[in-house]
Amino acid sequence: xxxxxxxxxxxxxxxxxxxxxxxxxxxxxxxxxxxxxxxxxxxxxxxxxxxxxxxxxxxxxxxxxxxxxxxxxxxxxxxxxxxxxxxxxxxxxxx
Numbered sequence: 435x436x437x438x439x440x441x442x443x444x445x446x447x448x449x450x451x452x453x454x455x456x457x458x459x460x461x462x463x464x465x466x467x468x469x470x471x472x473x474x475x476x477x478x479x480x481x482x483x484x485x486x487x488x489x490x491x492x493x494x495x496x497x498x499x500x501x502x503x504x505x506x507x508x509x510x511x512x513x514x515x516x517x518x519x520x521x522x523x524x525x526x527x528x529x
Contacts, residue, residue, distance in 0.1 A: 435506065436485040439477055442494075442509050446475070449508060449515040463498075463529055471529050473498060473522070499527055 443461070447453060451461040452470070463473035475497040477486065486494070488502075495505035499522060507513040522529045 435491065436487050437491065437506070437509055439484055439486050442486055443477060445509045445511065448511075449518060465529060473527070473529060499525060 443453070443459060446461045450464055451474075452464050454460040454462060458476040458478055460474060460476045462470040465471050475494045477483070491505060492502050495502045498505060498508075500508065500518075504513060504521070508518055519529045
């Protein structure tokens, strides 16, 4: 169930995440007032990580407070930003 890193990063940015550069590409979920929330994940700068494999996608799912199938739906655009935020709110997480 690998996913291309660039596709994952583009999907995150489409779903309300803001990219921040550092030792990795960091993606922070931004709230309605433009502030970073506690929801974030990261990907590598390394060109050898063109695809993200199951273990890394599983870790990203945990960081984003999702199950792995939900993360794949988020990446593949079956889960909208509004639906993702609603799931977070249902779990008691402000976003």
